[in-house]
Amino acid sequence: MDDVQKFTKLVEDLQSxxxxxxxxxxKKMAQCALDCYNVPTDYNAVHRCVEGCQNQMQQVAKRVSGEFESLQGSVQACQQSVIKRLEPKFENARSDPEAQKALTVEFENGARRCIKDAEPLLGEMEARVKNILR
Structure with a gap:
């Protein structure tokens, strides 16, 4: 399994x-919403209560999603820096297939480095997510 597939599997496992x-x-959000119906008030109050329960869960989901988006952004930014660094070399290698081949290998190595650099961040990210979910 190559580095990209391994990293993808690690992220998918983390998502699971x-x-x-x-x-x-x-479950807590669902119970909160159900409890809203136990208070004898008007339907508007019940709906506001349910909305409040849903908003809490949406905030949690947004923070968790933000963790994954940050990870993805970090890897993409690293890969973009590799591309920017190699762009001038690619321009010079337009008519040289061997140089293009070497630059492709250099890009792949750079992209792999980006993934290897991001891999240790998964544990920290999982710890932050656990903290969010407490």
Whole structure:
């Protein structure tokens, strides 16, 4: 399995664990919404109460999603810096297939480095997500 596939698998596994870890929060939100119907008031108050429960869960989901988006942005920014660094070389290698081949290898190595640099961040990210879900 190459580095990209390995990293993708690690992220997918993390996403699965996070989905499982979110279940108690989702259950709490659902119970909160159900409890809104136990208070004898008008329907507007019940709907506001339910909305409040949903808003809490949406804020949690937004923060968790932000963690994954930050990771993706970090990897993409690294890869873009590799591309920018190699752009002038690619311009000079337009008519040289061997140089193009070497630059392609250099780009792939740079992209792999970006992924390897991001891999240790997964553990920290999971810890932050667990903290969000408490």
């Amino acid at each position: 664990r996070v989905q499982v870890q979110m279940l108690p929060s989702e």
